[in-house]
Amino acid sequence: MNKTYSNATQTFLSCLVLLAVIVPFAFADDPRARGIMEKVDARDDGDNQTSNMEMILIDKRGNQRVRRIASFSKDKGEDRYRLMFFQRPADVKDTAFLTWDYDDPDRDDDQWLYLPALRKTKRIASSDKSGSFMGSDLNYSDMTDRNLADYDFFYKKELDVKGVKAWLIESIPVSKKVIKETGYTKSLLIVRQDNYFVIRAVHWVKDGGYLKYFDVKTLEQIDGIWVATEIQVTKKKGKKLVHKTVLKLDSVKFNQELDFEVFTVRRMEKGF
Numbered sequence: 001m002n003k004t005y006s007n008a009t010q011t012f013l014s015c016l017v018l019l020a021v022i023v024p025f026a027f028a029d030d031p032r033a034r035g036i037m038e039k040v041d042a043r044d045d046g047d048n049q050t051s052n053m054e055m056i057l058i059d060k061r062g063n064q065r066v067r068r069i070a071s072f073s074k075d076k077g078e079d080r081y082r083l084m085f086f087q088r089p090a091d092v093k094d095t096a097f098l099t100w101d102y103d104d105p106d107r108d109d110d111q112w113l114y115l116p117a118l119r120k121t122k123r124i125a126s127s128d129k130s131g132s133f134m135g136s137d138l139n140y141s142d143m144t145d146r147n148l149a150d151y152d153f154f155y156k157k158e159l160d161v162k163g164v165k166a167w168l169i170e171s172i173p174v175s176k177k178v179i180k181e182t183g184y185t186k187s188l189l190i191v192r193q194d195n196y197f198v199i200r201a202v203h204w205v206k207d208g209g210y211l212k213y214f215d216v217k218t219l220e221q222i223d224g225i226w227v228a229t230e231i232q233v234t235k236k237k238g239k240k241l242v243h244k245t246v247l248k249l250d251s252v253k254f255n256q257e258l259d260f261e262v263f264t265v266r267r268m269e270k271g272f
Helices: 003-026 033-044 175-181 265-270
Strands: 049-059 064-076 079-088 096-101 109-117 120-123 151-161 164-173 184-192 196-205 211-222 225-237 241-255
Touching: 033 151, 033 164, 033 184, 049 211, 096 265, 109 265, 120 265, 151 184, 175 184
Parallel strands: none
Antiparallel strands: 049 064, 049 241, 064 079, 079 096, 096 109, 109 120, 151 164, 164 184, 184 196, 196 211, 211 225, 225 241
8 A cells, every 4th residue: 555545544544533522422411401500600690699598417317517608709700709707616617618710620629628636838839629628518620610612511401490490401521531520420500590599409429329419599689699508418328318517607798997917827727
């Protein structure tokens, strides 16, 4: 065979193989579903927010542990800074958690956890973000907003949820890196049509064969901003409850006087 022809043939076949890999992913995304999720992402969630949070940890036998947390958040352009101080009980008092949540999809969010018993601040590595946050059913990746570029979205159907119209959207990570960081292989999201709020999410957990359900139990408008003031996060294996976390917010306020100096590791280590 002519060498030039052989090289051309090999190049052509290589391109076909490459296209076979790329094309299904390039055309996988659903424009209608992505449009809905872009409006979810653009929804006004307020700024300069302060609130108190009750975190209730419930095991499969119904035993409860209750934690109280003071929470603060502030926008910096399209980025968001969050700081949480655990106030009680005694075994978690003065533990603090700081997040710098970047809008840039090419930039990893920064997270730090301060452990007062050790007088040590731990930076949360990307490889650790699928781990449990303070023994709850949230992981570290749940504490930041999802980057839309990390997912393909698919419109499934329209639903009626307690008299409110909603959409069911499937979310698929675009890479193994995203799966590793979040711990989820796919998700189903229920989005209210009137305010673009995700009122339920079901996540398929990568390890262990678990399903994790995020349910907004109470949704309120505070200063014109929609706020989930009660969320239940339930982890199940089959039909069996493994663990549950209930989050309740109160004293939610927006447009408070918050300086960027509040959202630093040094300030976090000083305590509430």
